[in-house]
Amino acid sequence: MADNPAPPLYRPAAYDAADPVKIISDHPFALLMSPQMHATFTPIIFEFDDRSDVMVGHMAGRNAHALSLQTGDKALAVFSGPHAYISPRWYVEKPSVPTWNYVAAHVRGTLEVVTDDAAQLAILRRSIDLMEAGFDTPWSIDDASEGKVDQLLPLIRSFRIHVDSIEGVTKLSQTHPAGDRARIIAGLKADPYPDLADHMVQQEEASYRA
Template identity: 60%
Template sequence: MNDERRLYAPRAYAADDPRRIVREHPFALLITTGEKGPWATSVPIYFETDDPGEMRLIGHMARNNPHARALQAGDTALAVFAGPHAYISASWYRERPTVPTWNYVTAHVRGALDPIDDDDTQLRLLDRVTEMAEQGHSSPWTMAQAPEGRVDALLPHIRSFRIAIDRIEGVTKLSQTHPAGDRMRVIDALEARGWFGDQAIAALMRDNERATEED
């Protein structure tokens, strides 16, 4: 049966590599549905391993969060990974005038969630999350460096989870359907304006332009 509950991603904007969006923007909105309606919590979520075909995500949240207490094995979960975004003024589109829009990057991951409560597995997942979050640091911090007894004291106050992935989808909407001249005007205008997200979107658009030139 066709499931219409998918990320709206017109062909021109469908991300070639939605996994990259997940990896580069791991602070996600986790959404699950309970008896009284949806729950939503913003938490860091990572692939469980570095395997390029990995189909599991992991994360944790404060156990005092009512959402954490509501998690049930087999819950349907949606994790939304939001990348940079920027408002695009219609005044920048001159070759093909149109209306204002928004350029953005996002990935949606759907799957079945299972809460994890045993200490050994939670510790292993915390090690993984810390390893990923510390990537790129000159002296990465590890769980072994925590003050003695601190991790053991905190474990009862978190609840970890794993998501078995059913589908990963992404959007990179970067003015791809507009003429080259308009795209370059958008890039220049974003770089000059400098609002939140402008520089990141402009950089992604410039990368697209370089790739197009190489093709």
């Protein structure tokens, strides 16, 4: 990336997120971008707690992006939260045009490539423990079949992001009257977009037809 300061996330004052860290913690599946114009979707979490200034993640080692990562590279991680199309039929008090509501956060920082097995294992353990925390009986990396983790460690490439900045945007119709916001909420509840489960069902149906 160029030495010039990176442009900030576009977020008009009305949409500036009060707590971008919460966006990241709630939606840790991010798009990591680095100077070589590679981009990869992967979970990225805070290494120690949600207020630390270091984030960690990993990706498949045979991914060309993984092979291009270099310590000292500047990186951008984009975290996308919920989003939806907003129809103008819901605007009554303040007529408008179609738009999109969304929640997102940007993390910018400096990459550190992690290749040490112990450090990679710690990153995997931290990631799994965090994601499993909501289950009644959390799965641990120690529950993996014998030899499985040792087999997989050489096949991944882990990284740290030493955070320079965190920015967030919550565009949720804040600039519209309360009545219109209520209609938008009701409309979204009555006519939601298909969720991931719907996509999975469609994929299953397509595979049966193939």
